[in-house]
Amino acid sequence: MSVIKVAILGFGTVGEGVYRTIQSHAQEFTAVLGKKVEVVAILVKNIQKERNIREDVLLTTNFQEILRLPQLDVVIEAIVDKEPTFTYLKQAIGKGCHIITANKEMFAHHGKELLDLAKENGVSVGYEATVAGGIPVIQTLRQLLNINRVSQIQGILNGTSNFILSEMREKKQSFAESLRQAQAKGYAEADPTNDIEGFDAFYKAMILSRIAFGEEPDWQTVERQGITAITSELIEAAEKLKLRFKHVASISKEDEQIIASVKPILVGDENPFYHVEGAENAVNxxxxxxxxxTLQGPGAGMYPTASAMIEDLVYVCQSKLNSRQNIKKTADWRGQIRKQKDYWLLQGFVEKTKHPEITWLDEVTDSIFIIEAGKEDLKGLLGRQPEICYFQILGDENLPILNKPTATVI
Amino acid sequence: MSVIKVAILGFGTVGEGVYRTIQSHAQEFTAVLGKKVEVVAILVKNIQKERNIREDVLLTTNFQEILRLPQLDVVIEAIVDKEPTFTYLKQAIGKGCHIITANKEMFAHHGKELLDLAKENGVSVGYEATVAGGIPVIQTLRQLLNINRVSQIQGILNGTSNFILSEMREKKQSFAESLRQAQAKGYAEADPTNDIEGFDAFYKAMILSRIAFGEEPDWQTVERQGITAITSELIEAAEKLKLRFKHVASISKEDEQIIASVKPILVGDENPFYHVEGAENAVNxxxxxxxxxTLQGPGAGMYPTASAMIEDLVYVCQSKLNSRQNIKKTADWRGQIRKQKDYWLLQGFVEKTKHPEITWLDEVTDSIFIIEAGKEDLKGLLGRQPEICYFQILGDENLPILNKPTATVI
Structure with missing residues (x-):
């Protein structure tokens, strides 16, 4: 039986998950691919460390040694940072290997180059693990929604932020305390900036945009807001309204323009995101x-992420290059999002009489309000009072909070 | 450019949805398949009816006329009943056509025969639309979870039942009144037996079982219970416990044996099914x-169902026969469901002292109880008091109702 030879770059949580799964699921690979899958090399930082790896696997700190192997079919990359990863993967493609990556930052920056290079070299790129861990959202968009015209994608794409927001609400804890717990559980890094300021979700959103629409918005135009402004007071006010804060990435296409944002928004009980708690991810x-x-599942972790890479391994071994990206790009269609009214939760002291363009719907406390306003009108208000904090409430005029007896226009 | 010629059998809601979508998405088909897709014939019951169909489409009441067409690549079936559908599709396969069906009853009974026949004839069968409408659950199981070993699938697979349960809870209405509303909205047939007695969900569960495990349980061993026993009183008692009734199909493999059931169960707030309301479907x-x-989305309707069939059209035109079924069947593995304690809501008058094998956890009203018991012990109790009504509560010992202050062991 012929053999597919695989190298794994990195042996942290994800790299180890991939290695263990290839060992434990050998039978499934053979059944699906008709070939044996064999890990022949692993790139590590420290070669001395005890790791419980089969003896015939080449362990090395030198990627060039891996590239010189006589047969190498797939390179699975599970390290962080843009470099030297990007360089390694270009070299692997140049040598005719399929590549599989979990590195969102690198892929958001260099995905297009890698895909183009792979196409030139007749190999495939698997990147399911870059977005939403084990949830097969990329393959769903690419394989299962061929004819559907996607108009909008919304996602809870960062498990760390979602965990922190869940903890704050459930345990009535401060942001700082919840962050410490996320760190203690291994969900958040010592430097949590990437997660809590929305960079991680931003990279994932850009990757989704390219799949769904064939292109990305200008990165500078994307509104990116983390969760650090969410206080216990705001969470409590939202609870009273039966709303919850979720950190949501949103990408849509309207009139040939891609509009994207990553920010905390409010959702009601009828929205599937309302119930996505802890480190879970969800994509709509x-x-x-x-x-x-809606797809929901584990957004990170050893085996969920390994699962995405393992399924990609089948995909790259089975499939020809997918030219979906180009198709979407040239198709001439317009997004079909129904224009809806915008509802917002405002925090700050505002003189209502000065803003006739805004409809004041509810007063939650003396400094927290629910309003209906166009985005431009809201910007007008904020231009004059930049200290005001605001969050969109996801939904239309059927939102329960707008129809409850106490929500009278004030 | 070459052309893929398609016949549609039936021009009801789903058939019309498929026809309209093929017309409106011509560009996408060409982009994805590199070929034009053309509807060349439609099988109808009444040829006189005004339908707004292109004039060059053959409209006929005679399927043999369709089979005699000089080129026919795909037959899309959107009629009901097992016969004459099964016969038509066998004939279509015999003529070398790919087939696509939305007919769960027919497919649950004859799917294996059709798949075998298709394999012999080198054509493909698309049946995504038979389960959970527009949610791509079958393709997810088949294409995206190749290496994962599925241990259990649970689903809200019947939109009508779910709609009725939602209405009963939200509007505090009786079963009869909610059923009338489902009928008025077109969710339920004049004879709703198939939906409310769980036959529809049963057929879908059998189809999922074959995909996930390569086989079905003996149909006679499957516990099938509809929603007609759910009274307003029970729904109210569940509400008090922060539980909701959902009609759930469950299929799992334990020790080489497939265990399936279709019945109302109770779920808490932490379960993704808790929030699946109205005519939505969800699969876990x-x-x-x-x-x-978890996948969630519209379980029925003109365009969601058409979407599944349209995406199948791409699938059957692109792919070779998938031999996944056989793989799963021969793979030697054991289901890995963790054995958990079973919790139940009981309705009826029970003398607690007579049943020392059962742990009585909470008394909701004087005839509604929460208990912990093995299935065998529960059967023992029911053998003596068959009038007692019981429902499983989905979850483990972390269930919030078991940890709330009022839930003391009584």
């Missing part, structure tokens, strides 16, 4: 034929 | 590497 895809479908 | 897949992922 709106498309024209099927309507809205 | 447990597998060994990724863990639990």
């Amino acid at each position: 895809v709106h498309s024209d034929i099927v309507g809205r479908i | 897949v447990h597998s060994d590497i990724v863990g639990r992922i």
